[in-house]
Amino acid sequence: MFSKLFKTNSENETEEVDLDENKIPNHIAVIMDGNGRWAQKRHLPRVAGHKQGMENVKEITKAASNLGVKVLTLYAFSTENWKRPKSEVSFLMDLPSKFFDTFVPELIENNVKVNVMGYTDQLPEKTQKAVFDAIEQTKNCTGMILNFALNYGGRAEIVTGVKKIAEKVQNNELAADEIDEETIRKSLMTASVYPYDDPDLLIRTSGEERISNFLLWQLAYSEMVFTDTFWPDYSPADLAEDISKFQQRDRRFGGLNEGDKK
Numbered sequence: 001m002f003s004k005l006f007k008t009n010s011e012n013e014t015e016e017v018d019l020d021e022n023k024i025p026n027h028i029a030v031i032m033d034g035n036g037r038w039a040q041k042r043h044l045p046r047v048a049g050h051k052q053g054m055e056n057v058k059e060i061t062k063a064a065s066n067l068g069v070k071v072l073t074l075y076a077f078s079t080e081n082w083k084r085p086k087s088e089v090s091f092l093m094d095l096p097s098k099f100f101d102t103f104v105p106e107l108i109e110n111n112v113k114v115n116v117m118g119y120t121d122q123l124p125e126k127t128q129k130a131v132f133d134a135i136e137q138t139k140n141c142t143g144m145i146l147n148f149a150l151n152y153g154g155r156a157e158i159v160t161g162v163k164k165i166a167e168k169v170q171n172n173e174l175a176a177d178e179i180d181e182e183t184i185r186k187s188l189m190t191a192s193v194y195p196y197d198d199p200d201l202l203i204r205t206s207g208e209e210r211i212s213n214f215l216l217w218q219l220a221y222s223e224m225v226f227t228d229t230f231w232p233d234y235s236p237a238d239l240a241e242d243i244s245k246f247q248q249r250d251r252r253f254g255g256l257n258e259g260d261k262k
């Protein structure tokens with residue numbers, strides 16, 4: 001079934017976005033970029049962009065859940081983001097408590113379950129508590145999983161996974177020869193959102209076109225959409241449009257379409 005959504009284009013005209021409800025991507029991952037530039041454009045401090053970015057997470061979470069997305073993974077803080085000024089890092093670390101303090105009831109209303117992936121033990125106590133409380137409070141929700149990547153890095157994730165596998169080999173629980181893609185899959189942090197470990201669609205906002213150490217293994221066959229909009233301005237209509245772009249892609253996973261096999 002097709003549903004029509006409406007969005008306003010740059011000329012302020014209303015445009016229709018057609019979505020096939022049977023082809024909604026199960027797992028969408030988002031690199032929420034451009035908070036700093038959004039703020040700079042308004043002569044505001046960078047952190048004002050992060051605050052607005054956090055507010056927008058609420059809108060996009062509800063929109064994705066309403067559209068039938070199964071997993072929404074958001075890159076909220078990377079293992080490299082510690083390099084930022086102390087004051088900015090500290091502001092970012094306070095966001096989860098600000099976010100969940102007010103938003104958990106709406107998450108529950110929308111049947112959204114919170115999950116986290118990343119090196120959470122290195123986060124400040126208060127941040128850990130906010131996230132783990134929200135996970136506990138939403139544990140019985142059965143709809144979309146809102147998966148925060150917090151202190152996450154794709155390379156570090158692979159290193160950790162490889163160590164786990166090596167330990168099993170060392171303990172004679174696994175033969176080196178038995179290691180396959182499934183072994184690797186299970187060793188990664190996205191195993192917690194099984195069976196939707198791999199994003200179908202990756203969205204990066206703000207015009208940058210790179211992966212920035214996000215889900216390096218899992219993005220192998222993801223469709224990617226790069227949009228110029230800064231994250232705080234990225235609207236539910238933009239999400240619908242990007243899903244519509246995804247629906248027009250021809251996903252072959254390295255194979256051929258039936259008609260092209262002759």
Ligand code: FPP
Binds near residue numbers: 034077095096
């Ligand atoms: C990148 O923009 C954004 C981040 C490093 C932080 C993203 C965090 C949020 C959107 C809020 C997360 C919310 C919760 C609940 C944890 P940037 O600062 O690199 O922007 P710039 O490239 O314009 O400088």
